[in-house]
Amino acid sequence: MKKDIYVVGAVIIENEKILCAQRGPTKALPYxxxxxxxxxxxDESPQEALQREIKEEMHCKxxxxxxxxxxxxxxxxxIVxxxxxxxxxxxxxxxLTEHASIKWLSPNELSSLDWAPADIPTIEKLSKVFLAK
Structure with a gap:
């Protein structure tokens, strides 16, 4: 039986661009x-986990x-x-501490990257939200 893994992801937006991070070569789903x-x-809420992870991985708040x-x-x-x-x-x-690369992209550019499958529904939602503006 596969293990359930609960994770959080930050859609960090600055100047109408979204931060995208590329997984390192030694991680699951490399690159x-x-x-x-x-x-x-x-004992962590999703929000607490996200604060902690961004501070550890990206050195920012x-x-x-x-x-x-x-x-x-x-x-x-x-199962993620x-x-x-x-x-x-x-x-x-x-x-960069754990990631191979980071990029700031506009919402309509997100689909140009090779995303981890679990992140794709969020990208689709973001595209709809930004198209509606």
């Missing part, structure tokens, strides 16, 4: 793009806004439950 974040620890999506995707290594949130950069600039 796939994702929204930065990580696993929810025991975000304000967490409303939830965008909740996706369940079955990979070879387990991904919750994504709108985030605003409050302190610092994102830096």
């Amino acid at each position: 796939k793009w994702e929204f930065p974040g990580g696993k929810i620890e025991k 975000v304000e967490i806004g409303e939830q965008i999506d909740y996706t369940v995707y079955e990979y070879d290594f387990g 439950h991904l919750t994504t949130f709108y985030c605003k950069l409050m302190e610092g600039k994102p830096s």
Whole structure:
């Protein structure tokens, strides 16, 4: 039986661009793009986990806004439950610690990257939201 893995992702928006992070070569799903974040620890809320992960991975602080999506995707290594949130950069600039690369893209450019499958429903929602503006 596959393990359930609960994770959070930050859709960090600045100047109408969204932060995209490319997974490193030694990670599961190497070189796939994702929204930065990580696993929810025991006794942590999704928002607390996201604050902690962004601070650890990106060396910056975000304000967490409303939830965008909740996706369940079955990979070879387990079943990922991904919750994504709108985030605003409050302190610092994102830096590379665990990711191979980061990019700031406009919503209509997101689909040009090779995303981890669990992140794709969030991208589709973001495209609809920004098209509606």
